[in-house]
Amino acid sequence: MTDNILNIDRLSKDRGRTRVLHDVSLSVKAGERVALLGHNGAGKSTLIKTVLGLTPISDGAVAIAGHKPGSSAARAATAFLPEAVSFHPALSGREQLALFARLSGVKADIAGIMERVGLADALDRRIGTYSKGMRQRLGLAQVLLGKPKLALLDEPTSGLDPISRQDLYAIIDELAQDGCAVLIASHALTEVEARTDRIAILRKGHLVADDSLAGLSAQAGLRTRLRMRASEGKADQLAAQTGGLRINGASVEIEIETPDKMDALRRIATLGDVVVDVDIAPPKLEDLYRHFAQEGAQ
Numbered sequence: 027m028t029d030n031i032l033n034i035d036r037l038s039k040d041r042g043r044t045r046v047l048h049d050v051s052l053s054v055k056a057g058e059r060v061a062l063l064g065h066n067g068a069g070k071s072t073l074i075k076t077v078l079g080l081t082p083i084s085d086g087a088v089a090i091a092g093h094k095p096g097s098s099a100a101r102a103a104t105a106f107l108p109e110a111v112s113f114h115p116a117l118s119g120r121e122q123l124a125l126f127a128r129l130s131g132v133k134a135d136i137a138g139i140m141e142r143v144g145l146a147d148a149l150d151r152r153i154g155t156y157s158k159g160m161r162q163r164l165g166l167a168q169v170l171l172g173k174p175k176l177a178l179l180d181e182p183t184s185g186l187d188p189i190s191r192q193d194l195y196a197i198i199d200e201l202a203q204d205g206c207a208v209l210i211a212s213h214a215l216t217e218v219e220a221r222t223d224r225i226a227i228l229r230k231g232h233l234v235a236d237d238s239l240a241g242l243s244a245q246a247g248l249r250t251r252l253r254m255r256a257s258e259g260k261a262d263q264l265a266a267q268t269g270g271l272r273i274n275g276a277s278v279e280i281e282i283e284t285p286d287k288m289d290a291l292r293r294i295a296t297l298g299d300v301v302v303d304v305d306i307a308p309p310k311l312e313d314l315y316r317h318f319a320q321e322g323a324q
């Protein structure tokens with residue numbers, strides 16, 4: 027496919043006698059944000075290292091904008107934000123970014139980029155005085171600097187406070203809107219659920235899922251829960267009428283096949299004022315992740 031920026035085709039990787047990636051195929055298009063999930067040791071970092079050209083491939087192929095990992099064209103197209111970013115503590119943010127810009131031969135509006143990542147006030151402060159969140163933001167500034175076609179982000183929000191996390195995802199969204207293909211390795215399911223277009227799950231080096239949240243829900247066949255609040259004193263009647271389970275004094279819960287949701291809501295609507303409210307809880311990424319990433323899952 028021509029609009030794939032990252033193309034991983036039947037990639038296998040051996041570490042000594044152990045195969046740690048098995049026949050993995052995964053692509054990311056321009057403007058797409060893809061989450062890469064998996065338990066510890068599932069192979070996420072190894073996959074990222076192969077894309078960066080830091081470790082050789084045992085079988086299959088990887089291409090970045092059509093180029094081989096590690097080639098100068100691939101390196102120019104790729105930006106990487108490691109989980110633990112480290113910079114020279116004696117340099118200021120401005121000096122560090124200027125150094126990166128010089129090394130990668132790009133002309134950049136450093137003050138503008140620092141402003142965009144919320145570090146305008148720290149432009150001329152030594153990085154040694156930055157907090158973890160500020161260093162993470164500087165890491166993101168470095169990603170923005172090269173106007174990459176592909177951004178690989180490893181646990182980009184680890185250790186950040188909730189507002190910094192939101193800010194960071196807002197910048198990632200902008201990167202994608204500018205046409206960058208973004209691959210985010212993460213354990214933070216709730217965030218990636220809301221902020222990515224597609225979810226890829228590795229289990230013991232096998233890619234066991236690769237779809238949108240809705241697509242994964244359909245594949246997994248997980249059920250949706252409907253929680254109905256009964257009018258005063260009518261919870262038993264509601265439980266009897268719907269075959270649901272009373273979960274507290276006022277509410278009744280039923281589980282339905284997800285595609286039957288609208289039918290169920292229409293039936294509930296016929297119950298009149300016995301029901302005063304309905305909450306719908308579709309399967310969450312956490313449920314889907316458990317389904318796909320656990321031992322014995324298909």
Ligand SMILES: Nc1ncnc2c1ncn2[C@@H]1O[C@H](COP(=O)(O)OP(=O)(O)OP(=O)(O)O)[C@@H](O)[C@H]1O
Nearest residue numbers: 041042046064065066067068069070071072073228
């Ligand atoms: N340098 C190495 N030498 C030998 N084995 C390695 C090396 N690096 C990783 N492995 C093995 O490869 C497998 C995949 O590890 P990897 O670090 O890619 O997992 P991960 O999904 O990134 O895990 P985590 O979420 O803990 O970061 C593991 O079994 C790990 O022990």
